Amino acid sequence: MKAKQRAVCAVFLAALVLFSSLLVLLPARAVSAAERRPLAQLTSYREWLSGSTGGYSRSLSGYFAWLETVLQDQAPGRDALRRLRALAKLYLLGERDTDGYYAVDGSLCKLDSELSEKAVLRAAERFRQVYERYFKDSGAHLYYSVVPDKNVFAAPAGGYPHYDFDELRELFGACLPENFRELPIGGLTLADYYKTDPHWRQEQLLGTADALLCAMGAAPASQLDWQPVAAGEFIGAYAGHSALPAQPDELVYLTNDILAGAAVYDYESGKTAGIYTPENLANIDPYDVYLGGARALLSIDNPAQTNGRQLVVFRDSFGSSLVPLLVPSYSEVIVVDLRYVTPEALGRLVSFESGCDVLFLSSSAVLNSYGVYG
Amino acid sequence: MLLVYLLVPARGRNAVLLAASLLFYFWGEPLYLLVMLGTAALGWLAGLALGRARGARAERPLCWLFSALCLAPLLFFKYTDFFLSNWNALTGRAAPLLGLALPLGISFYTFQVLSYVLDVRRGTVAVQKNLLDFLTYVTLFPQLVAGPIVRYETVERELRSRRTTLADFSSGVTRLCVGLGKKVLLANSLALLVSREGAGTSVLGCWLVSFGYTLQLYFDFSGYSDMAIGLGRMFGFHFPENFEHPYCAKSVAEFWRRWHISLGSWFRDYVYIPLGGNRCPRLRWLGNILAVWLLTGFWHGASWTFLLWGLYFAALLLGEKLLWGKGLARLPGPVQSALLLLAVNFSFVLFRAETLPEAGRLLGGMLGLGVPAATGSALYSLSSFGLLLVIAAVGATELPKKLAAKACGLAGGRAGTVLEPLFCLAVLALTAAFLVSGSFNPFLYFRF
Numbered sequence: 001m002k003a004k005q006r007a008v009c010a011v012f013l014a015a016l017v018l019f020s021s022l023l024v025l026l027p028a029r030a031v032s033a034a035e036r037r038p039l040a041q042l043t044s045y046r047e048w049l050s051g052s053t054g055g056y057s058r059s060l061s062g063y064f065a066w067l068e069t070v071l072q073d074q075a076p077g078r079d080a081l082r083r084l085r086a087l088a089k090l091y092l093l094g095e096r097d098t099d100g101y102y103a104v105d106g107s108l109c110k111l112d113s114e115l116s117e118k119a120v121l122r123a124a125e126r127f128r129q130v131y132e133r134y135f136k137d138s139g140a141h142l143y144y145s146v147v148p149d150k151n152v153f154a155a156p157a158g159g160y161p162h163y164d165f166d167e168l169r170e171l172f173g174a175c176l177p178e179n180f181r182e183l184p185i186g187g188l189t190l191a192d193y194y195k196t197d198p199h200w201r202q203e204q205l206l207g208t209a210d211a212l213l214c215a216m217g218a219a220p221a222s223q224l225d226w227q228p229v230a231a232g233e234f235i236g237a238y239a240g241h242s243a244l245p246a247q248p249d250e251l252v253y254l255t256n257d258i259l260a261g262a263a264v265y266d267y268e269s270g271k272t273a274g275i276y277t278p279e280n281l282a283n284i285d286p287y288d289v290y291l292g293g294a295r296a297l298l299s300i301d302n303p304a305q306t307n308g309r310q311l312v313v314f315r316d317s318f319g320s321s322l323v324p325l326l327v328p329s330y331s332e333v334i335v336v337d338l339r340y341v342t343p344e345a346l347g348r349l350v351s352f353e354s355g356c357d358v359l360f361l362s363s364s365a366v367l368n369s370y371g372v373y374g
Numbered sequence: 375m376l377l378v379y380l381l382v383p384a385r386g387r388n389a390v391l392l393a394a395s396l397l398f399y400f401w402g403e404p405l406y407l408l409v410m411l412g413t414a415a416l417g418w419l420a421g422l423a424l425g426r427a428r429g430a431r432a433e434r435p436l437c438w439l440f441s442a443l444c445l446a447p448l449l450f451f452k453y454t455d456f457f458l459s460n461w462n463a464l465t466g467r468a469a470p471l472l473g474l475a476l477p478l479g480i481s482f483y484t485f486q487v488l489s490y491v492l493d494v495r496r497g498t499v500a501v502q503k504n505l506l507d508f509l510t511y512v513t514l515f516p517q518l519v520a521g522p523i524v525r526y527e528t529v530e531r532e533l534r535s536r537r538t539t540l541a542d543f544s545s546g547v548t549r550l551c552v553g554l555g556k557k558v559l560l561a562n563s564l565a566l567l568v569s570r571e572g573a574g575t576s577v578l579g580c581w582l583v584s585f586g587y588t589l590q591l592y593f594d595f596s597g598y599s600d601m602a603i604g605l606g607r608m609f610g611f612h613f614p615e616n617f618e619h620p621y622c623a624k625s626v627a628e629f630w631r632r633w634h635i636s637l638g639s640w641f642r643d644y645v646y647i648p649l650g651g652n653r654c655p656r657l658r659w660l661g662n663i664l665a666v667w668l669l670t671g672f673w674h675g676a677s678w679t680f681l682l683w684g685l686y687f688a689a690l691l692l693g694e695k696l697l698w699g700k701g702l703a704r705l706p707g708p709v710q711s712a713l714l715l716l717a718v719n720f721s722f723v724l725f726r727a728e729t730l731p732e733a734g735r736l737l738g739g740m741l742g743l744g745v746p747a748a749t750g751s752a753l754y755s756l757s758s759f760g761l762l763l764v765i766a767a768v769g770a771t772e773l774p775k776k777l778a779a780k781a782c783g784l785a786g787g788r789a790g791t792v793l794e795p796l797f798c799l800a801v802l803a804l805t806a807a808f809l810v811s812g813s814f815n816p817f818l819y820f821r822f
């Protein structure tokens with residue numbers, strides 16, 4: 001009996017001392033690479049009051065609540081503990097998802113079961129504002145495409161709840177002006193997406209790019225020579241957020257001489273760069289290699305194409321990897337992310353040519369998230 | 375803190391505990407620390423005054439006066455807005471509400487202080503002259519914010535002198551781990567089910583919410599009590615049990631002997647019996663039952679849902695005593711337990727609801743009024759949380775305790791030397807994992 005009592009006390013005290021010591025001795029981590037976010041740092045009350053309070057009330061009790069967040073963020077072995085929790089939820093408690101993340105055929109997905117009409121209508125309203133302001137009676141050719149989220153393929157296969165993708169498409173289309181033509185994105189499967197990330201794989205998108213380009217009367221991309229560049233292992237956002245074990249993906253980008261000669265001007269930074277930014281592979285999100293990542297407004301100049309055609313793409317992050325495949329067919333491509341720039345500001349920065357092609361390319365996940373478009 | 379406590383001489387331990395308790399409370403409620411200290415100081419002064427007035431004519435009014443003063447903060451913070459809003463609704467006026475946050479654990483520490491004052495008046499406990507010891511009793515952090523309601527007489531001797539033995543410390547650690555597991559692993563996971571299906575859009579969804587919440591409430595609250603009792607033992611205190619597998623009860627009366635025992639016995643000893651209990655005319659007895667259960671409901675919260683919840687149990691208890699109790703007792707045990715569980719399940723729909731219409735919607739949904747049998751979301755929740763519900767349902771019985779005792783007794787008791795520390799280690803690791811990445815999940819009983 002005494003041996004048991006001693007063992008219990010020893011285990012408890014050792015765990016307590018070890019955890020506390022590591023918490024004090026280990027250097028504070030600034031960023032969680034897995035969760036892709038800065039971690040809360042220990043600060044004095046005065047310092048905390050002078051900055052952002054992280055959503056807590058500016059009071060002593062708010063500060064104490066903040067300190068608990070610091071403790072959670074700076075806990076020793078945080079990533080391992082997060083992994084342990086995810087596994088316990090799945091295999092010990094039998095939950096079918098962990099914080100909304102689940103795996104089908106080794107591919108991680110995020111539950112999105114309810115169609116948010118409010119969100120879809122809000123997105124359509126934003127696009128309509130852009131249309132009214134810049135493209136009504138401009139002779140522009142207007143197109144839209146909805147990129148299916150991974151759930152569209154994985155949820156039915158895995159028996160997870162999901163909304164009807166076609167219902168979302170139809171609802172969205174019905175809210176857009178009548179002269180918008182839908183360019184359906186077909187032929188994709190779950191294998192065309194990264195296993196650890198929500199995004200699609202660029203090397204799988206030549207067929208999709210061809211379908212869009214042909215529908216817009218432009219030269220198909222697949223006729224060109226493309227060199228795949230292996231950029232190394234890629235552990236995507238879903239793997240980090242869910243903390244579920246996953247094999248890393250391989251990040252590949254397609255390039256050729258035409259893209260090598262193209263110049264991307266970033267209106268935010270005022271800098272010009274290439275289509276791909278390999279230095280961004282070291283970023284928290286290596287997906288930033290495509291068009292520099294999340295940018296509000298880009299202008300891509302393609303000197304190799306002399307047809308004088310301009311393409312304007314209103315996109316979200318899915319567009320980052322697709323747009324490079326569209327570039328060779330146009331002399332100029334304007335890339336806009338309406339999540340980061342208002343329609344009003346757009347006209348002060350860029351000019352749209354009459355008769356240009358305009359493609360509104362949105363992922364279903366973004367369309368179905370209320371608040372993304374204001 | 376634990377190390378400091380164990381290292382200081384016995385006479386300094388109350389001071390260490392008091393400092394830790396004040397820091398603990400200050401951390402959660404910096405401003406309301408004064409309310410708690412004020413109530414405790416009043417209780418201490420009441421004890422001194424009643425001790426001096428013993429046998430004098432002033433003793434009774436003094437007791438009433440101090441009891442009223444001790445209750446005043448609770449009444450002010452918890453019930454003012456309830457009365458104001460109902461006054462406004464009745465008179466059509468628009469008296470502004472106070473909108474004050476409820477001081478953490480005020481219902482618990484007020485009842486502890488009251489029990490001391492009333493026990494001094496009855497002469498069942500000696501007057502505590504040492505303010506530090508009395509403050510230590512009232513503010514004792516393990517059970518400060520959510521019980522059990524520890525009466526002064528329970529810890530009177532241990533406040534003066536106590537020893538932390540190896541047996542107490544190790545059993546305290548195991549009990550703490552059991553409580554952590556109940557709260558962090560089970561109750562918080564059940565909370566996810568309850569919040570996902572909270573809208574109650576199908577019969578299945580409504581039953582998942584009510585059954586999930588019934589289990590969540592038990593594991594949340596009994597988990598806290600386990601932690602309090604475990605921590606108490608580690609510091610040399612022996613707090614009373616607060617739960618005895620209530621969902622295994624076979625009648626409502628038995629349920630209340632197993633659920634929140636310290637509150638039930640408080641109302642029994644300080645309200646029901648002084649009112650005359652059942653040794654009085656039947657009409658008076660009915661009145662006593664109603665009064666106690668209205669107060670029990672009202673203690674839980676200042677809203678009509680809690681009042682109705684208290685009345686619901688009063689009606690069930692009266693029905694059991696006067697109408698169907700004997701008939702029920704003739705049914706097989708599992709049927710009795712199932713019926714009790716059903717009755718408790720319905721009661722917790724009221725308990726959980728913010729408003730009566732909200733409770734009505736969920737109850738209507740459970741009975742199939744205006745909602746489909748199941749939705750895709752409810753079926754998914756059932757498939758995703760089914761195992762958890764089974765684990766929790768089994769965990770609420772005595773079976774795990776019996777199995778653990780049997781397993782630890784294997785190999786002449788040597789298995790326990792390995793299994794119990796391993797259990798503690800596993801629970802500590804898992805709770806750390808759940809807490810590190812989990813969202814904020816306060817104890818349900820913190821709001822009382």
